[in-house]
Amino acid sequence: MWDYSEKVMDHYRNPRNVGTIDDADAIGSAGSLACGDQLKIYLKIKDNIVTDAKFQTFGCGSAVASSSILTEMIIGKTVDEVRKITNKDIADELGGLPPEKMHCSVMGYEALEDALKSYHADGYIDLEELKGEETKEKMICTCFQVTENVIWDAIKQNGLKTVEEVTNYTKAGGACGKCRSAIQDIINTYYNKEKSEESMTTTQWILKVNNVIETQISPELQKDGGDIELVDIKNKTIYVKLKGRCSGCKNSTMTLKSFAEKILQDSLGSDITIIEVK
Amino acid sequence: MNNKIIYLDNNATTKIDEKVLESMLPYMKEEYANPSSMYDFSKKSSNAIKEARGVIKDFVNAADEKEIIFTSCGTESANTAIRGVLNYNKNKKHIITTKVEHPCVLNVYKHLEKQGYKVDYIGVNSNGELDLEQLEQAITPDTALVSVMWANNETGVLNPIEKVSQIIKSKNKEAKLFVDAVQVAGKIPIDVQANGIDLLGISGHKFHAPKGVGALYINSKTMITPLIIGGHQERGKRAGTENVPYIVGLAKAAELAQDSLEFEATEIKRLRDKLESNILKTIYNARLNTGVANRVPNTTNIGFEYIEGELILLHLSDIGICASSGSACTSGSLEPSHVLRAMNVPFTAIHGSIRWSLSRFTTEDEIDYVIEKLPSIIEKVTSISPYQKELEQLKALHSK
Numbered sequence: 168m169w170d171y172s173e174k175v176m177d178h179y180r181n182p183r184n185v186g187t188i189d190d191a192d193a194i195g196s197a198g199s200l201a202c203g204d205q206l207k208i209y210l211k212i213k214d215n216i217v218t219d220a221k222f223q224t225f226g227c228g229s230a231v232a233s234s235s236i237l238t239e240m241i242i243g244k245t246v247d248e249v250r251k252i253t254n255k256d257i258a259d260e261l262g263g264l265p266p267e268k269m270h271c272s273v274m275g276y277e278a279l280e281d282a283l284k285s286y287h288a289d290g291y292i293d294l295e296e297l298k299g300e301e302t303k304e305k306m307i308c309t310c311f312q313v314t315e316n317v318i319w320d321a322i323k324q325n326g327l328k329t330v331e332e333v334t335n336y337t338k339a340g341g342a343c344g345k346c347r348s349a350i351q352d353i354i355n356t357y358y359n360k361e362k363s364e365e366s367m368t369t370t371q372w373i374l375k376v377n378n379v380i381e382t383q384i385s386p387e388l389q390k391d392g393g394d395i396e397l398v399d400i401k402n403k404t405i406y407v408k409l410k411g412r413c414s415g416c417k418n419s420t421m422t423l424k425s426f427a428e429k430i431l432q433d434s435l436g437s438d439i440t441i442i443e444v445k
Numbered sequence: 446m447n448n449k450i451i452y453l454d455n456n457a458t459t460k461i462d463e464k465v466l467e468s469m470l471p472y473m474k475e476e477y478a479n480p481s482s483m484y485d486f487s488k489k490s491s492n493a494i495k496e497a498r499g500v501i502k503d504f505v506n507a508a509d510e511k512e513i514i515f516t517s518c519g520t521e522s523a524n525t526a527i528r529g530v531l532n533y534n535k536n537k538k539h540i541i542t543t544k545v546e547h548p549c550v551l552n553v554y555k556h557l558e559k560q561g562y563k564v565d566y567i568g569v570n571s572n573g574e575l576d577l578e579q580l581e582q583a584i585t586p587d588t589a590l591v592s593v594m595w596a597n598n599e600t601g602v603l604n605p606i607e608k609v610s611q612i613i614k615s616k617n618k619e620a621k622l623f624v625d626a627v628q629v630a631g632k633i634p635i636d637v638q639a640n641g642i643d644l645l646g647i648s649g650h651k652f653h654a655p656k657g658v659g660a661l662y663i664n665s666k667t668m669i670t671p672l673i674i675g676g677h678q679e680r681g682k683r684a685g686t687e688n689v690p691y692i693v694g695l696a697k698a699a700e701l702a703q704d705s706l707e708f709e710a711t712e713i714k715r716l717r718d719k720l721e722s723n724i725l726k727t728i729y730n731a732r733l734n735t736g737v738a739n740r741v742p743n744t745t746n747i748g749f750e751y752i753e754g755e756l757i758l759l760h761l762s763d764i765g766i767c768a769s770s771g772s773a774c775t776s777g778s779l780e781p782s783h784v785l786r787a788m789n790v791p792f793t794a795i796h797g798s799i800r801w802s803l804s805r806f807t808t809e810d811e812i813d814y815v816i817e818k819l820p821s822i823i824e825k826v827t828s829i830s831p832y833q834k835e836l837e838q839l840k841a842l843h844s845k
Binding site: 179180182185196201203205206223226230270334338341342 | 751752753754755756759760763772779780781792793796828829830831832833
């Protein structure tokens with residue numbers, strides 16, 4: 168049994184603002200029937216103020232509660248104020264959600280974001296057109312259709328640190344699990360970016376890359392009578408030279424891409440590319 | 446809110462029968478001796494175990510008491526059987542099981558796969574019935590073990606164990622058959638000899654004994670390497686001082702269950718069928734997930750289309766009704782039931798599937814109460830679904 172707050176229970180027992188708005192100024196949706204939860208939100212906006220909001224939800228208790236409270240939170244607010252609402256605000260307003268249910272608050276946030284994306288003061292844009300745009304975003308979790316942007320936002324808004332937390336908040340990685348390493352990469356990239364952008368000088372960066380090559384990659388290649396040497400670094404692109412038996416080896420591309428590049432990516436972020444200089 | 450509990454989740458666990466509890470109490474109070482001790486004081490404990498073994502032998506119709514060992518639960522029975530057979534016969538690396546086994550079995554195989562075993566998972570049709578042809582084709586000379594549950598915990602669908610055994614033995618006499626009988630014990634008669642079963646596991650708390658006790662039948666021709674090593678208890682097949690009061694309780698529960706098998710097949714089945722037919726008649730977006738499959742008498746699994754199971758359970762819980770769901774949200778995992786997925790239950794209904802499981806303590810009043818209250822709950826949950834158009838179509842179809 169989930170440990171739901173009184174407020175969550177109140178909202179799934181007596182959901183507020185259920186239904187649709189026929190002449191809505193903005194409509195947003197998130198989730199899908201196949202994934203097990205879906206939310207549709209309808210907004211009526213007048214003079215830049217949300218005058219009415221309605222929802223329909225296919226989902227569990229916390230999904231209904233998140234949707235219901237969201238409508239209460241946005242009615243009477245300006246569009247700019249509404250745009251600032253995050254999933255954390257929704258969860259906080261409910262008096263918290265169990266960790267495994269945080270994705271319900273994210274769904275609320277996503278539906279709201281989707282609705283406002285389609286909202287322009289002069290009328291609203293065709294939803295299907297927007298759907299097309301969305302699919303261009305990089306899909307990380309194909310089971311639950313979670314894009315890189317959604318994961319990135321969840322990490323940023325909630326300070327998530329582990330793959331498990333990302334799964335709790337976005338569902339990504341919760342089914343077949345194939346995308347878990349990709350999620351880890353996004354987490355690494357997010358925090359590396361923070362770190363490297365904040366503090367690292369070029370020299371520090373070069374030393375860091377060289378350290379990984381010397382301690383983790385080179386010793387393995389030496390075992391097979393080869394070696395690797397750092398030639399140059401341009402941001403996230405690393406130029407190396409293969410030496411000894413590696414240089415003439417017909418598997419050298421594989422060594423480079425599936426072994427050396429992977430180790431560098433694991434340590435320094437998934438946006439690292441390795442290039443061989445002959 | 447009222448305090449009345451209507452418990453329709455007996456495939457999850459059952460209430461302890463008063464008579465079972467009474468039978469256990471002396472062994473928790475005055476008769477506390479270790480059954481292995483040498484003095485007269487321990488005689489009552491050791492006799493109690495001996496008697497209990499005889500009762501369980503009869504309960505599954507084993508040929509000999511020596512074929513019964515007591516365990517702590519169904520999961521331990523399954524682990525002892527599976528790993529015991531494989532560890533005894535290490536040169537064979539092929540296992541066959543089904544896609545719809547209980548996780549306590551399925552996860553053992555997932556684990557063994559990582560250790561180098563090849564595991565074939567046999568599928569089921571849309572009613573949840575096992576694909577026997579696929580089973581037959583999967584058996585090879587390298588097959589060490591075939592493991593097939595007798596009844597599925599989520600759907601209650603029965604597997605034709607006798608036929609399964611014949612198929613296995615006709616293709617590979619050496620291959621052993623383990624049957625997870627947790628969901629049939631106390632619901633239908635068990636006969637290990639007539640069905641050609643090599644190993645069979647049961648769990649007490651599914652038939653009104655307490656949690657923490659189970660049993661495993663291992664026929665005398667089947668060798669296992671024990672899982673729990675230590676003292677000589679259970680003929681070396683399961684070390685550890687015998688849990689005397691719980692073993693006594695298990696035996697008492699088995700006796701009572703045996704006596705009520707007829708009641709199970711008639712009265713409980715009647716109540717289950719009443720619940721099922723009323724739901725299907727009055728609720729337009731309800732569908733029976735098992736179709737015409739042969740089932741245990743106490744279980745029905747019904748999908749409610751375009752709505753989500755957890756929300757239904759929460760509303761039911763508010764009025765004291767306990768059931769369970771194959772929905773992703775209830776389990777904490779994010780995916781819906783592997784059983785319903787293996788059956789290809791449409792995704793419009795899979796998340797809204799509810800399992801109702803009765804016991805001999807279920808009353809007609811309780812069933813009537815559910816029949817009365819459920820439609821308005823489903824209506825409430827349906828009214829907030831984003832799929833109103835699709836629901837309208839279903840409604841039109843239903844009223845035809």
